[in-house]
Amino acid sequence: MTLKIGTRGSQLATTQAGTVRDLLKNFGRDAELTIITTPGDTNMSPVERIGVGVFTQALREALIDGECDIAVHSFKDLPTAADPRFHLVVPGRADVREALIARDGLTLEELPEGARVGTSAPRRIAQLRALRPDLDIRPLRGNINTRMGKVESGELDAVVLAYAGLSRLGIGERATEVFAPEVFIPAPAQGALAVECRATDTSTVTALDMIMHADTFVRSIAERTVLNRLEAGCTAPVAAYSTLAGYTGDTMELTAAVFGLDGRKQLVFSAEGPGQRPEELGETVAAQLIEDGAAELLG
Incomplete structure (x- = not known):
C-alpha cells in the first residue's frame, strides 16, 4: 500500500x-x-x-x-x-538557528540606524529590539521566497527567518548572518x-x-514542555534550546527565555538534567521562569 x-x-x-x-x-x-x-x-x-x-x-x-x-x-x-x-x-532535526537575510550582505550590527526589518513573530521582534532598539520592525507573512523578495525589491532592508528552512531548500548561502542560539534563541523545537x-x-x-530520531525527540519534548507549562502558544515571545552531552548523550542542558515585546526585559534560565527525562527538565526550567515573573511578561 x-x-x-x-x-x-x-x-x-x-x-x-x-x-x-x-x-x-x-x-x-x-x-x-x-x-x-x-x-x-x-x-x-x-x-x-x-x-x-x-x-x-x-x-x-x-x-x-x-x-x-x-x-x-x-x-x-x-x-x-x-x-x-x-x-x-x-x-x-535540521539546523535550529535563526538567520538574517539583508541587503548588500549586511549583518545585524551593520544595518543602518532605523533599518526596516521584517518579522511578525513576537519572539523575534522582542529579541531584535533587545539587540537593536533603533530598528523599524515591519510585519511579514508569506513563503520564504515572498519574504526574501521584499529585501530584493527594496521594501525591506532585512528579514529574519529560520535557517532550517533555507537549508532544506538549498539556499542557506542567502543568509547574510546566522545567529548562535545563545545570541538569538530559537523557538522551541525549531x-x-x-x-x-x-x-x-x-x-x-x-x-x-x-x-x-530519539535525540531530536527528547530535545524537542524538553523545549516544548517549557512552552506548555508557561501556557503559551507557538506565537508567544518564548524561546528554548537544548543540547545533549556526555559519552552517551545522557545529559541534557536546556535554556529557555521569556521576552517583553519592547525588548527591554528578558528572563533567561538554564538547567541540566537526565536526557531520558525531558519533561522533568522542561518543568524545572519553566517553574524557575514563572518564579522570576514570566507570567507578567506574557500577560
Missing part, C-alpha cells in the same frame, strides 16, 4: 514532507505527497490574529477524515498538549518535524516508528 503524506502546498512544506517520504522509502515503504490547503495558506493576517494551530488543524482533520495516512508539520507549530488521536514521531498518523492505524504506526 502506498502511504499518502498530507502536507501544505508551499515549497518548504513539500520539501519537508519529501524528506519524510524518502526516509520511509529507505525502509521499504512506498509513499506519495497529498496537498492539503490550510487557512494559513489563504489568510495573510499575522499568525497571532488567525490563531494558534492554523497550519496544523487542517492537516489533522484530513488525517482523521482519511484524506491522508500521514501528516507532516513543523513541530514548533503544533499545539503543546498531546492529542491521543495521533501517533507522533520526530525524525532528525528545525524539527512532527510526523503524525492515526493512533489506530497500526501498520502506519509501525512504519513511522522506523524514522524516529
Whole structure:
C-alpha cells in the first residue's frame, strides 16, 4: 500500500514532507505527497490574529477524515498538549538557528540606524529590539521566497527567518548572518518535524516508528514542555534550546527565555538534567521562569 503524506502546498512544506517520504522509502515503504490547503495558506493576517494551530488543524482533520495516512508539520507549530488521536514521531532535526537575510550582505550590527526589518513573530521582534532598539520592525507573512523578495525589491532592508528552512531548500548561502542560539534563541523545537498518523492505524504506526530520531525527540519534548507549562502558544515571545552531552548523550542542558515585546526585559534560565527525562527538565526550567515573573511578561 502506498502511504499518502498530507502536507501544505508551499515549497518548504513539500520539501519537508519529501524528506519524510524518502526516509520511509529507505525502509521499504512506498509513499506519495497529498496537498492539503490550510487557512494559513489563504489568510495573510499575522499568525497571532488567525490563531494558534492554523497550519496544523487542517492537516489533522484530513488525517482523521482519511484524506491522508500521514501528516507532516513543523513541530514548533503544533499545539503543546498531546492529542491521543495521533501517533507522533520526530525524525532528525535540521539546523535550529535563526538567520538574517539583508541587503548588500549586511549583518545585524551593520544595518543602518532605523533599518526596516521584517518579522511578525513576537519572539523575534522582542529579541531584535533587545539587540537593536533603533530598528523599524515591519510585519511579514508569506513563503520564504515572498519574504526574501521584499529585501530584493527594496521594501525591506532585512528579514529574519529560520535557517532550517533555507537549508532544506538549498539556499542557506542567502543568509547574510546566522545567529548562535545563545545570541538569538530559537523557538522551541525549531528545525524539527512532527510526523503524525492515526493512533489506530497500526501498520502506519509501525512504519513511522522506523524514522524516529530519539535525540531530536527528547530535545524537542524538553523545549516544548517549557512552552506548555508557561501556557503559551507557538506565537508567544518564548524561546528554548537544548543540547545533549556526555559519552552517551545522557545529559541534557536546556535554556529557555521569556521576552517583553519592547525588548527591554528578558528572563533567561538554564538547567541540566537526565536526557531520558525531558519533561522533568522542561518543568524545572519553566517553574524557575514563572518564579522570576514570566507570567507578567506574557500577560
